[in-house]
Amino acid sequence: MSFISARWLTTPLFAAACSVGLLASSPSFADEKLPNVMILATGGTIAGTGATSTTTVGYTAAKIGVEQLIEAVPELKKVANVKGEQVFQIASENMTNDHWLKLSKRVNELLAKPDVDGIVITHGTDTIEETAYFLDLTVHSAKPVVIVGAMRPATAISADGPINLYNAVSLAGSKDAVGKGVLVALNDQINAGRDVTKTNTSTADTFRTPELGMLGYMQGGLPHFYRQPVRKHTTESEFDVSKLDSLPQVDIVYGYANNNRIALDAFVKAGAKGIIHAGVGDGSLSNAMKPGLIDARKDGVVIVRSSRVGNGILARNGEANDDELDFVASDTLNPQKARILLMLALTKTSDTKAIQKMFYTY
Ligand code: DGL
Numbered sequence: 376m377s378f379i380s381a382r383w384l385t386t387p388l389f390a391a392a393c394s395v396g397l398l399a400s401s402p403s404f405a406d407e408k409l410p411n412v413m414i415l416a417t418g419g420t421i422a423g424t425g426a427t428s429t430t431t432v433g434y435t436a437a438k439i440g441v442e443q444l445i446e447a448v449p450e451l452k453k454v455a456n457v458k459g460e461q462v463f464q465i466a467s468e469n470m471t472n473d474h475w476l477k478l479s480k481r482v483n484e485l486l487a488k489p490d491v492d493g494i495v496i497t498h499g500t501d502t503i504e505e506t507a508y509f510l511d512l513t514v515h516s517a518k519p520v521v522i523v524g525a526m527r528p529a530t531a532i533s534a535d536g537p538i539n540l541y542n543a544v545s546l547a548g549s550k551d552a553v554g555k556g557v558l559v560a561l562n563d564q565i566n567a568g569r570d571v572t573k574t575n576t577s578t579a580d581t582f583r584t585p586e587l588g589m590l591g592y593m594q595g596g597l598p599h600f601y602r603q604p605v606r607k608h609t610t611e612s613e614f615d616v617s618k619l620d621s622l623p624q625v626d627i628v629y630g631y632a633n634n635n636r637i638a639l640d641a642f643v644k645a646g647a648k649g650i651i652h653a654g655v656g657d658g659s660l661s662n663a664m665k666p667g668l669i670d671a672r673k674d675g676v677v678i679v680r681s682s683r684v685g686n687g688i689l690a691r692n693g694e695a696n697d698d699e700l701d702f703v704a705s706d707t708l709n710p711q712k713a714r715i716l717l718m719l720a721l722t723k724t725s726d727t728k729a730i731q732k733m734f735y736t737y
Pocket of ligand 1 (some may be wrong): 466
C-alpha cells in the first residue's frame with residue numbers, strides 16, 4: 376500500500392464509502408479456483424495510524440477496520456477469496472485469556488466449515504508469540520492458521536502491513552501449510568507458533584526462532600518450507616477449551632541478582648494455581664527465592680522452572696533437584712510460552728509428572 380492510499384484509508388470519506396459498500400466488496404467465496412480464506416482482525420499496529428508518514432513509534436494501534444485492511448490490498452483477490460471479521464480491535468498488550476478463549480472457539484468453528492480453507496489473524500506484534508502458541512495447542516484442525524502483524528503503522532512510508540497481509544493470505548490458502556500447526560508470517564519469513572519470539576522492539580525483522588530456526592520463507596507470494604515442527608500441535612493436542620469460560624491463573628516471577636520472594640508470595644496469596652520461574656542461566660534458584668517456591672509448592676501451586684535466557688534446554692534436575700522439589704522443567708519454552716502450556720495443563724491435571732510429560736510433548 377502506498378502512503379497516499381494508506382493516508383486515504385483513515386479518512387471519513389473512505390470509511391463512509393466502505394460502510395455503504397461502494398468499496399468494501401463483501402467478497403463471498405466467489406472464485407472456485409482460489410482457496411477461501413477468512414481474515415480475523417484483532418487490532419495492533421497493522422491496523423495502526425500515525426500523525427505523519429514518518430511516525431513509526433508513538434502511533435495509535437488498532438484504529439483501522441478489517442474491511443479497510445482488505446480494501447488496501449486489492450492483490451489479495453488474486454491469491455484467495457477473502458472475507459473479513461473484526462473479532463476485537465485492541466493493542467495486543469491488552470490481550471487476555473478471555474480474548475484467547477473467544478478467538479480459539481471462533482477459529483475452530485470456522486475451520487469446521489467445509490468452505491473455509493484457511494484463516495489469517497491480524498494481531499499486534501507484542502503478544503503474537505503467545506496467541507500463536509495458545510492457538511497451536513487449542514485449534515483442532517490441520518487447516519492453515521497464520522498470524523500476521525506489522526512493525527510500522529498503515530500510514531507510514533514503507534508500511535510492512537500490506538505485504539505481510541498478502542503473504543499471510545497466500546500462505547493460509549496454501550496446501551503446503553496444511554498440518555504445520557499455527558504459523559507466524561512477517562517479513563517474508565515463516566515461523567512456528569511454538570518457537571517464534573519477538574527479538575527487537577521496533578525493527579521489521581523482529582520475529583525470529585533463535586537457534587532452532589524458522590520453517591521457511593515467503594517469496595514471490597508463495598511459501599517455501601525447509602523444516603517441519605517436531606512437537607505435537609493442533610490435531611494432536613489433548614487440550615480442548617471449547618467448553619471453558621476461564622483458564623487457571625498462572626503468573627511469572629523473574630530471576631535477577633539480589634531478587635526476593637515478595638512478588639511470588641503476592642501471586643500465591645492472590646490465588647495463582649501455577650508459577651513460572653524465569654530463572655537466571657539454566658533456571659537457577661537464588662537462596663532468596665527458593666524457599667518461596669518450596670512454600671508455594673506445599674500450598675499446591677505447580678512450579679515450572681524456565682529461564683530468562685531465551686534459548687537452550689532448561690534441564691530437569693540441573694540447577695535444582697526437581698525430583699526432590701516436585702518442580703517441572705520447561706524444556707525449551709521461554710517463560711511466556713511455558714505459562715501458556717502450564718495454564719492449559721492445569722485444565723486437565725495438577726499431577727506434576729503428567730505435566731512434565733506435557734512439556735516434553737508440546
Ligand atoms: N501495541 C503494540 C501491539 O498492539 C504495537 C506493536 C505492533 O502491533 O506491532 O502489539
